[in-house]
Amino acid sequence: MDVRGLKSKIKADGVNLLLAQWVDINGTPRCKAIPASAVDQFLAGSAGFAGAATVGMGQGPHSHDLTALPDLDSYTVLPWEKGVARIACNIHVDGKPWPYCSRVVLNRAIKRLEKKGYQLKVGVEPEHMLVTRRPDGSIVPFDPSGFDTMSKVCYDFKSLSGCLGYLRTLLTYMEQLGWEPYAADHEDGRAQYELNWKYSDALTTADRYTFFKMMTNQVAAQHGAIATHMPKPFANLTGSGSHIHFSLWDESGRNVFLDSSDRRGLGQSQIAYQFLAGLMTHARSLSAVFAPTVNCYKRLSVGEYLTGAVSGFTWTPAFITYGDNNRTHMFRTPEPGRFECRAVSGGVNLYLMLAAFIAAGMDGIERQLDPGDPFSGKNMYAMQLSEVRRRKIQLIPQSLQEALDEFEKDDVVKGSLGPELAAEFLTVKRKEWVRFHNHVSSWETEQYLTLF
Numbered sequence: 001m002d003v004r005g006l007k008s009k010i011k012a013d014g015v016n017l018l019l020a021q022w023v024d025i026n027g028t029p030r031c032k033a034i035p036a037s038a039v040d041q042f043l044a045g046s047a048g049f050a051g052a053a054t055v056g057m058g059q060g061p062h063s064h065d066l067t068a069l070p071d072l073d074s075y076t077v078l079p080w081e082k083g084v085a086r087i088a089c090n091i092h093v094d095g096k097p098w099p100y101c102s103r104v105v106l107n108r109a110i111k112r113l114e115k116k117g118y119q120l121k122v123g124v125e126p127e128h129m130l131v132t133r134r135p136d137g138s139i140v141p142f143d144p145s146g147f148d149t150m151s152k153v154c155y156d157f158k159s160l161s162g163c164l165g166y167l168r169t170l171l172t173y174m175e176q177l178g179w180e181p182y183a184a185d186h187e188d189g190r191a192q193y194e195l196n197w198k199y200s201d202a203l204t205t206a207d208r209y210t211f212f213k214m215m216t217n218q219v220a221a222q223h224g225a226i227a228t229h230m231p232k233p234f235a236n237l238t239g240s241g242s243h244i245h246f247s248l249w250d251e252s253g254r255n256v257f258l259d260s261s262d263r264r265g266l267g268q269s270q271i272a273y274q275f276l277a278g279l280m281t282h283a284r285s286l287s288a289v290f291a292p293t294v295n296c297y298k299r300l301s302v303g304e305y306l307t308g309a310v311s312g313f314t315w316t317p318a319f320i321t322y323g324d325n326n327r328t329h330m331f332r333t334p335e336p337g338r339f340e341c342r343a344v345s346g347g348v349n350l351y352l353m354l355a356a357f358i359a360a361g362m363d364g365i366e367r368q369l370d371p372g373d374p375f376s377g378k379n380m381y382a383m384q385l386s387e388v389r390r391r392k393i394q395l396i397p398q399s400l401q402e403a404l405d406e407f408e409k410d411d412v413v414k415g416s417l418g419p420e421l422a423a424e425f426l427t428v429k430r431k432e433w434v435r436f437h438n439h440v441s442s443w444e445t446e447q448y449l450t451l452f
Contacts, residue, residue: 001072010036013077019086020047020068023102023317025056027349028215056428057101067092074207079173080218088207099420102351111357123199123207130191130225141191142225148190160186166223189237207349229346232298238298240346247338258337267336277371278364283320285410287396289356289401294436296345297399317343320394321375328380359416416427
């Protein structure tokens with residue numbers, strides 16, 4: 001879209017307020033409201049931000065302003081707020097792209113991929129929960145119907161119907177936005193839901209995912225709930241992931257992952273397997289990016305396979321394996337021509353994760369790596385750790401600290417963020433780990449107060 005087209009859209013849509021939106025290192029949306037009458041100033045760089053007031057933007061109080069420069073193609077009318085539109089922005093400082101900006105990082109990765117003749121197409125399955133706060137500040141699942149109590153609650157009609165108004169609103173909005181939604185369901189945890197819409201190029205999907213989080217927040221509030229994408233808000237309930245489906249396409253619009261003659265029987269091409277092998281080779285360092293918080297590893301814990309969630313399954317992988325249409329693997333093949341990564345957390349910054357995926361996958365193609373044969377038909381939840389060790393299967397890191405150690409020594413994944421943001425990421429996330437590690441929990445006092 002050009003400037004003239006943007007102004008025409010603003011007028012036709014009755015928009016009088018623009019949200020200049022970008023994300024910090026955590027993927028948290030940051031905004032400034034711009035009157036539509038000031039669109040020319042906005043386009044010229046009037047939306048300035050103090051970077052030190054946010055997280056992980058590489059600035060102190062003395063630094064020059066972050067300037068949000070709009071990507072006109074990301075113009076999106078807010079369905080829940082009449083007369084308001086969002087425009088995703090790339091951050092610049094002193095006229096240059098800012099290397100700490102997540103969207104700048106993904107754009108850089110996409111351009112490198114385009115030079116190789118490829119485009120990454122991505123679909124996302126964002127799971128999230130609806131909760132409410134008690135007067136004491138604790139949270140409980142949002143259950144207006146009173147039926148969301150089954151031990152096997154997934155797909156249950158009564159549980160789904162209690163929040164049907166919330167889901168219908170979101171689906172209607174996504175249809176209005178042209179996202180082509182095709183499903184919504186009650187997931188395995190109480191008050192846990194997932195909505196699906198059509199895949200697109202990596203940047204568009206990352207922009208829509210960010211907008212989806214903004215939208216769930218506002219629509220949930222209208223229904224008296226809080227929408228949380230926190231990976232593991234309840235210890236005894238299944239956690240929330242953001243499963244990623246991905247494939248490479250060439251300049252002619254052909255899916256280069258697709259190959260009906262695949263000897264492994266999954267309908268994938270040699271390039272697909274090389275890309276996958278790159279992801280598997282770098283999976284332990286990638287985990288710092290696709291599972292970037294302390295809480296993410298409560299969802300990815302191997303220990304959950306021994307204790308189990310309420311349903312008996314956690315639906316999250318612990319081992320770096322791939323297979324056919326088998327949900328117990330880190331990488332699943334739901335159909336020929338694409339793979340799914342099931343380890344991605346609800347707390348992911350999708351811009352950074354996709355940039356890291358591109359780097360790792362392309363490393364696999366450039367080095368012609370091979371992932372080995374798939375574990376078809378194998379229930380990884382039933383595999384004993386002794387067998388895992390015997391087969392030399394790698395585990396996904398079991399803590400943020402472990403993942404950061406892997407990230408720090410992996411030049412490919414670390415390099416995908418760039419030297420500035422990679423250093424900032426390590427600083428921010430190591431501080432997060434230390435704060436968590438130094439916190440004395442109620443579990444510890446219950447276990448140890450009178451033990452010694």
